[in-house]
Amino acid sequence: MGNCWFLQKPTKLEVKKNSSDKKEKDEETKEEGSKLPTNPKEVEDLRRDAANPLIAFTFQELKNITENFRQDSILGVGGFGSVYKGVIYNNVIRKEEENKLVSIMGAEPVEVAIKVHDGDKSLQGHREWLAEVLVLGQLSHPNLVKLVGYCCEDQQRVLIYEYMALSSVEKKLFTKVLAPLSWAIRMKIALGAAKGLAFLHGAKQPIIFRDFKTSNILLDQEYNAKLSDFGLAKDGPVGDASHVSTRIMGTHGYAAPEYIMTGHLTAWSDVYTFGVVLLELLTGRKSLDKDQPVREQSLIEWALPVLMDKKKLLNIIDPRLEGNYPIKGVKKAAILACHCLNRNSKARPMMRDIVDSLEPLQLPIELSNTAIS
Numbered sequence: 515m516g517n518c519w520f521l522q523k524p525t526k527l528e529v530k531k532n533s534s535d536k537k538e539k540d541e542e543t544k545e546e547g548s549k550l551p552t553n554p555k556e557v558e559d560l561r562r563d564a565a566n567p568l569i570a571f572t573f574q575e576l577k578n579i580t581e582n583f584r585q586d587s588i589l590g591v592g593g594f595g596s597v598y599k600g601v602i603y604n605n606v607i608r609k610e611e612e613n614k615l616v617s618i619m620g621a622e623p624v625e626v627a628i629k630v631h632d633g634d635k636s637l638q639g640h641r642e643w644l645a646e647v648l649v650l651g652q653l654s655h656p657n658l659v660k661l662v663g664y665c666c667e668d669q670q671r672v673l674i675y676e677y678m679a680l681s682s683v684e685k686k687l688f689t690k691v692l693a694p695l696s697w698a699i700r701m702k703i704a705l706g707a708a709k710g711l712a713f714l715h716g717a718k719q720p721i722i723f724r725d726f727k728t729s730n731i732l733l734d735q736e737y738n739a740k741l742s743d744f745g746l747a748k749d750g751p752v753g754d755a756s757h758v759s760t761r762i763m764g765t766h767g768y769a770a771p772e773y774i775m776t777g778h779l780t781a782w783s784d785v786y787t788f789g790v791v792l793l794e795l796l797t798g799r800k801s802l803d804k805d806q807p808v809r810e811q812s813l814i815e816w817a818l819p820v821l822m823d824k825k826k827l828l829n830i831i832d833p834r835l836e837g838n839y840p841i842k843g844v845k846k847a848a849i850l851a852c853h854c855l856n857r858n859s860k861a862r863p864m865m866r867d868i869v870d871s872l873e874p875l876q877l878p879i880e881l882s883n884t885a886i887s
């Protein structure tokens with residue numbers, strides 16, 4: 515989450531649109547800004563028809579759950595703020611919430627990840643927080659991370675998620691200290707993430723994720739992939755509309771070229787970013803990597819010309835796999851990535867077709883031989 519222009523690691527993307535779109539942009543900002551709630555009651559009013567019950571935590575409860583936001587319980591830091599690990603025991607929740615908590619999570623203590631807004635009071639942070647509560651708070655799918663609750667108290671804006679034991683694909687894929695992810699796990703991750711996106715795109719009111727990348731794909735103990743961070747998610751076009759117009763946001767190295775050029779957002783923008791992530795899984799390289807020689811820093815520019823070249827393809831597959839992959843499966847995955855990265859957006863496959871293409875590439879997984887957090 516977060517919306518930073520030229521920070522460290524893959525930077526967030528927010529490009530101003532041309533002047534003819536300015537009114538649209540101003541209205542988008544004004545409309546969203548005017549809706550921002552200031553307390554749990556206002557949040558629940560906005561969530562009136564939402565399917566999932568969420569717990570409205572007080573900030574004091576979150577302090578108890580995280581033992582006063584202990585530094586050694588930090589799971590990671592993103593653009594929105596720090597993420598802490600915590601455990602919820604029923605007795606730390608207010609009495610009147612007890613029944614609600616039990617009905618959501620059962621009687622056992624529950625591990626959670628607590629994402630705390632860093633308090634810069636930016637409108638953007640509050641808007642992303644609200645989008646996460648409204649969008650994720652009404653969706654439920656095995657490949658979307660579960661939102662357990664939120665805190666909306668004074669200036670505090672916090673999101674509480676189910677805890678994902680193996681953290682993010684980014685941390686597992688690009689690590690230099692852990693054993694590399696096996697081919698079978700990479701294909702399992704690709705399929706899980708594809709199912710998550712297919713679910714969003716196929717919803718009655720389609721949703722475009724807009725910020726698909728390895729750090730927003732979280733992994734549970736069995737390497738089930740779950741999408742997180744819906745702060746930039748946007749309702750997709752409905753009826754005859756071909757696209758929705760938005761401020762251009764996302765992360766450098768992942769966004770589709772036509773989206774950067776025009777700000778026109780379609781489900782195919784997500785398909786392009788899926789192709790980038792699939793390429794990262796195949797090569798073990800980041801979409802933008804300043805540590806590589808200049809000509810290899812952009813993964814797309816380096817790898818795309820080789821994807822359909824049967825002779826050269828294996829030269830770009832992650833060397834850490836040491837050839838432990840089925841060559842036919844690699845070729846099929848490479849062709850799929852190539853289709854997703856087609857510059858002509860309408861020639862890209864739909865997410866449900868991508869799911870179908872990835873199903874036959876699945877292999878049994880030896881969890882005992884893999885990198886554990």
Ligand SMILES: Nc1ncnc2c1ncn2[C@@H]1O[C@H](COP(=O)(O)OP(=O)(O)OP(=O)(O)O)[C@@H](O)[C@H]1O
Nearest residue numbers: 515516590591592593597627675677678681682729
């Ligand atoms: N539900 C969760 N369970 C376990 N770890 C989590 C969870 N959510 C986030 N994390 C950890 O916290 C880190 C930071 O997450 P966060 O979404 O704030 O930032 P990011 O995805 O790295 O970057 P960005 O701000 O661009 O989204 C993640 O990389 C992950 O390791």
Ligand SMILES: [Mg+2]
Nearest residue numbers: 515729730743
């Ligand atoms: Mg994230």
